[in-house]
Amino acid sequence: MSKKNEKLISHGDIPEWTVSAVNSLLAGLKTVDELTYFHCLRVGQYSAKLAQSAGLTPYQQKLAELSGALHDVGKMGIDKNIIHKPARLNESEYVAMKSHPVMSEKIVQPLAADKNEFFTNLLPAVRNHHERLDGQGYPDKLQGDDIPILSRIILIVDTLDAMSMDRSYRKGLPLHVVYQELQKYAGTQFDPHLVKIFLESHRFWAPQIDPESLENSMLKKVA
Numbered sequence: 001m002s003k004k005n006e007k008l009i010s011h012g013d014i015p016e017w018t019v020s021a022v023n024s025l026l027a028g029l030k031t032v033d034e035l036t037y038f039h040c041l042r043v044g045q046y047s048a049k050l051a052q053s054a055g056l057t058p059y060q061q062k063l064a065e066l067s068g069a070l071h072d073v074g075k076m077g078i079d080k081n082i083i084h085k086p087a088r089l090n091e092s093e094y095v096a097m098k099s100h101p102v103m104s105e106k107i108v109q110p111l112a113a114d115k116n117e118f119f120t121n122l123l124p125a126v127r128n129h130h131e132r133l134d135g136q137g138y139p140d141k142l143q144g145d146d147i148p149i150l151s152r153i154i155l156i157v158d159t160l161d162a163m164s165m166d167r168s169y170r171k172g173l174p175l176h177v178v179y180q181e182l183q184k185y186a187g188t189q190f191d192p193h194l195v196k197i198f199l200e201s202h203r204f205w206a207p208q209i210d211p212e213s214l215e216n217s218m219l220k221k222v223a
């Protein structure tokens with residue numbers, strides 16, 4: 001196992017202020033971009049479920065939930081017309097778009113100050129959520145196991161959400177098409193082991209996600 005994953009400890013303290021701090025950042029995102037805000041809430045919930053299905057500990061599931069919730073918070077620094085452009089991005093727009101994982105990391109970074117362990121663990125998950133297994137992702141072109149497992153989890157459920165939700169310019173794609181896409185790119189973009197777990201478990205945990213209560217669940221204190 002790589003050094004990065006060895007760092008994903010299984011147990012640890014989660015400070016009482018953790019969820020309040022995350023909610024504060026999400027409230028900032030909501031003021032500029034509600035679509036991305038709700039996307040982040042869903043990805044946070046899905047990440048926790050996939051982490052649980054993959055056998056990660058409750059501590060790691062909380063890391064998955066909150067890193068999933070914060071993965072795109074850096075998009076608040078990017079022109080909304082680029083983020084939601086209903087067409088292919090031109091080169092300069094694509095460069096701007098690709099800066100968002102690093103911006104998300106910068107926004108979360110102060111919470112990891114003074115060696116706060118929980119947020120120190122969370123930072124790489126946020127920064128590397130667009131890395132691909134074959135090294136063709138960004139921002140660090142990490143490969144395989146060098147990509148934090150939480151980032152590999154986020155990438156799968158991020159794809160689920162991006163493909164299945166309705167957009168202003170198109171209907172969401174049916175689930176079987178999403179599943180096919182994940183299978184097609186397992187091993188190149190996605191971690192094949194996690195894709196297998198996702199495909200086996202999604203139908204069991206999907207009904208447990210209630211979009212109406214997502215905002216309330218984010219307000220829950222850490223158990």
Ligand SMILES: [Fe+2]
Binds near residue numbers: 071072100101130
């Ligand atoms: Fe992203």
